[in-house]
Amino acid sequence: MKVTLFATCLVDMFQGDVGKAVVEVLERLGCTIDFPENQICCGQPAYNSGYVQESKNAMKKMILAFEHAEYVVSPSGSCAYMFKEYPEVFKGDAVWEPKAKALATKTYEFTEFIVDVLKIEDVGAHLEGTATYHSSCHMTRLLGVQEAPMTLLSHVKGLQYIELPGKERCCGFGGTFSVKMGNISGQMVSEKVQNVEETGADILIGADAGCLINIGGRIDRQGKPIKVMHIAEVLNCR
Amino acid sequence: MSMKTSDDPFKNRVSKELTNTFMRGAVSSAQERFQTRRLKQADELGHWEEWRSHGEEIRQHVLANLDYYLYELSENVSKRGGHVFFAQTAQEATAYIQQIANEKQARKIVKSKSMVTEEIHLNAALEQLGCEVIETDLGEYILQVDDHEPPSHIVVPALHKNKEQIRDVFKDKQGYDKTEKPEELALYVREKLRNEYLTADIGITGCNFAIAESGSITLVTNEGNADLVTALPKTQITVMGMERIVPTFEEMEVLVSLLTRSAVGQKLTSYITTLTGIKDEGDTDGPEEFHLVIVDNGRSDILGGEFQPILQCIRCAACVNACPVYRHVGGHTYGSIYSGPVGVVLSPLLGGYEDFKELPYASTLCGACTDACPVKIPLHQLIHKHRQVIVENEGKAPVSEKLLMKAFGFGAASPSLFKMATKMASPVMSPFTKDNKISNGPGPLKAWTADRDFPAPNKENFRDWFKKRPIGGEE
Numbered sequence: 001m002k003v004t005l006f007a008t009c010l011v012d013m014f015q016g017d018v019g020k021a022v023v024e025v026l027e028r029l030g031c032t033i034d035f036p037e038n039q040i041c042c043g044q045p046a047y048n049s050g051y052v053q054e055s056k057n058a059m060k061k062m063i064l065a066f067e068h069a070e071y072v073v074s075p076s077g078s079c080a081y082m083f084k085e086y087p088e089v090f091k092g093d094a095v096w097e098p099k100a101k102a103l104a105t106k107t108y109e110f111t112e113f114i115v116d117v118l119k120i121e122d123v124g125a126h127l128e129g130t131a132t133y134h135s136s137c138h139m140t141r142l143l144g145v146q147e148a149p150m151t152l153l154s155h156v157k158g159l160q161y162i163e164l165p166g167k168e169r170c171c172g173f174g175g176t177f178s179v180k181m182g183n184i185s186g187q188m189v190s191e192k193v194q195n196v197e198e199t200g201a202d203i204l205i206g207a208d209a210g211c212l213i214n215i216g217g218r219i220d221r222q223g224k225p226i227k228v229m230h231i232a233e234v235l236n237c238r
Numbered sequence: 239m240s241m242k243t244s245d246d247p248f249k250n251r252v253s254k255e256l257t258n259t260f261m262r263g264a265v266s267s268a269q270e271r272f273q274t275r276r277l278k279q280a281d282e283l284g285h286w287e288e289w290r291s292h293g294e295e296i297r298q299h300v301l302a303n304l305d306y307y308l309y310e311l312s313e314n315v316s317k318r319g320g321h322v323f324f325a326q327t328a329q330e331a332t333a334y335i336q337q338i339a340n341e342k343q344a345r346k347i348v349k350s351k352s353m354v355t356e357e358i359h360l361n362a363a364l365e366q367l368g369c370e371v372i373e374t375d376l377g378e379y380i381l382q383v384d385d386h387e388p389p390s391h392i393v394v395p396a397l398h399k400n401k402e403q404i405r406d407v408f409k410d411k412q413g414y415d416k417t418e419k420p421e422e423l424a425l426y427v428r429e430k431l432r433n434e435y436l437t438a439d440i441g442i443t444g445c446n447f448a449i450a451e452s453g454s455i456t457l458v459t460n461e462g463n464a465d466l467v468t469a470l471p472k473t474q475i476t477v478m479g480m481e482r483i484v485p486t487f488e489e490m491e492v493l494v495s496l497l498t499r500s501a502v503g504q505k506l507t508s509y510i511t512t513l514t515g516i517k518d519e520g521d522t523d524g525p526e527e528f529h530l531v532i533v534d535n536g537r538s539d540i541l542g543g544e545f546q547p548i549l550q551c552i553r554c555a556a557c558v559n560a561c562p563v564y565r566h567v568g569g570h571t572y573g574s575i576y577s578g579p580v581g582v583v584l585s586p587l588l589g590g591y592e593d594f595k596e597l598p599y600a601s602t603l604c605g606a607c608t609d610a611c612p613v614k615i616p617l618h619q620l621i622h623k624h625r626q627v628i629v630e631n632e633g634k635a636p637v638s639e640k641l642l643m644k645a646f647g648f649g650a651a652s653p654s655l656f657k658m659a660t661k662m663a664s665p666v667m668s669p670f671t672k673d674n675k676i677s678n679g680p681g682p683l684k685a686w687t688a689d690r691d692f693p694a695p696n697k698e699n700f701r702d703w704f705k706k707r708p709i710g711g712e713e
Contacts, residue, residue, distance in 0.1 A: 007701070
């Protein structure tokens with residue numbers, strides 16, 4: 001099966017290892033990976049800040065970059081959800097609305113794709129440790145992907161799962177919110193890290209680079225001995 | 239006068255409230271309590287999603303036919319001996335109520351809890367006439383005694399105070415000499431208020447739902463104070479936002495079921511009272527004169543526009559209790575009598591963008607509010623819509639941000655420029671990078687790195703790794 005990877009700009013620029021893990025896991029599951037060189041940012045930072053017009057150019061480029069794809073897979077629930085929003089953004093536009101719809105329909109978040117499309121629940125991963133999981137807001141509430149990551153994690157050999165208190169509460173990332181309202185965001189992520197600590201887990205797993213950069217940044221600042229991993233990296237452990 | 243509660247700039251309010259550790263502890267534990275009870279009640283009731291859809295449907299139907307139901311309501315109130323006044327503005331509403339107070343030569347007025355009277359600053363208007371206005375909801379009473387402190391929550395107005403602080407308010411302002419035990423505090427206030435009800439000239443209430451078919455008003459409380467406010471004084475004035483209508487008792491029952499569960503996690507509150515018209519012959523209590531003041535104050539401007547769903551609101555504060563931002567900043571930070579997500583959406587609409595332009599950014603757009611709303615208002619989408627209006631129509635976004643976003647529109651739209659930018663990131667950030675992380679970032683990163691590190695850009699971008707890699711990864 002050919003999978004066209006929408007890596008996201010955070011992964012491309014800051015979390016290269018996540019992208020590598022996605023590629024390796026999907027290849028191991030029998031997929032061929034295609035990475036359109038013309039992909040850029042999905043436009044979410046500008047869009048969510050209210051600059052809808054400015055973000056449309058980026059969105060059009062993305063629609064074109066992925067036009068040829070059969071399945072678009074992204075290791076971020078938030079960025080995948082942005083693709084799902086495109087038809088709403090181009091509503092009433094005779095040229096771009098149908099194209100946006102086509103892209104939205106074939107877009108999947110990474111774990112959702114493995115469980116719902118590939119119909120695989122055990123990817124054969126093995127990782128020793130105790131882990132907790134932060135369920136990102138956009139992926140869980142807006143995209144509606146809740147079960148898939150849990151299903152995949154439950155099959156990772158050696159991994160003991162502990163539920164995160166307040167796991168549905170936002171970590172305070174919120175894109176530009178994290179710099180616009182830096183002090184509020186800082187308090188939110190501090191509470192999140194406290195909750196992670198309370199579990200006693202030595203690994204924090206998430207499925208969205210934005211949230212992980214935020215929570216991981218706080219963990220690093222405090223020098224806590226907690227490893228932060230994207231779910232793709234966990235599933236890539238053998 | 240607007241619904242503003244503070245002249246302090248938004249930034250200062252945030253910094254001040256973030257250091258208020260007591261308030262933050264009180265808010266986070268209250269949020270958890272309310273959330274847990276709400277989810278439990280929703281679960282016990284069963285079919286919660288269907289109830290929500292039904293609630294949404296009722297509210298949307300009323301808004302789509304608001305003119306019809308307002309007419310029906312006012313006809314039925316008149317039939318039962320009441321007077322109806324449509325106030326287009328806050329000023330018209332307060333002037334009408336002032337006029338009644340003058341006619342009745344009222345000296346003392348008792349009030350039950352009402353957000354719309356906060357919105358129109360009714361108390362100040364009546365105090366101007368020399369009337370003594372007494373809030374009878376315990377939370378509102380505490381705030382009133384504490385030099386008219388504004389509410390920090392739309393359902394639990396004194397949420398930010400603990401029992402010791404409440405004891406001190408009564409001690410300092412009224413010479414209270416007992417302990418901070420809730421029973422003793424409640425008994426003290428109860429005794430004080432009993433006398434006020436008996437000697438008041440006018441009783442003023444808000445209105446949870448007005449029932450069009452009968453001209454009735456429904457009041458939902460846990461303290462029974464609204465019943466005394468409406469039973470004892472000779473004149474009753476009820477103030478309602480113009481959208482707070484249901485067609486019949488049947489829809490009232492659905493919305494009350496959603497309201498009590500969503501607001502405080504109760505199947506029913508202690509008192510749910512429906513009042514119709516003036517005292518009948520043979521009735522032992524009730525008002526001899528009844529006025530229903532229906533307040534527009536900007537609501538008809540919202541009607542028919544993209545923000546119309548906010549008029550579905552039944553003021554349960556489930557969104558406030560779910561909001562992770564409210565959790566840390568509390569209600570006073572919003573600088574509006576309406577706080578939390580509903581306040582973020584409503585305040586700029588009713589009070590103008592000038593005073594509330596920062597509020598739509600006080601959200602991570604996490605969607606917890608939308609999930610919690612019992613009448614399915616897409617709150618996070620409306621918050622996003624405000625940002626768009628601020629950028630596109632109001633021109634209130636900072637110039638530096640506009641330039642940045644223009645550059646984004648330009649840069650992100652060009653794959654070659656984007657690629658160059660991603661390649662430049664690592665060398666550009668290298669002076670700020672130590673141990674593969676940035677702990678004291680420049681520009682916008684400064685706010686981020688105050689509390690956390692930021693990762694250094696990849697030395698080799700993912701796309702370059704992928705390109706160099708043999709097909710299928712076989713090396």
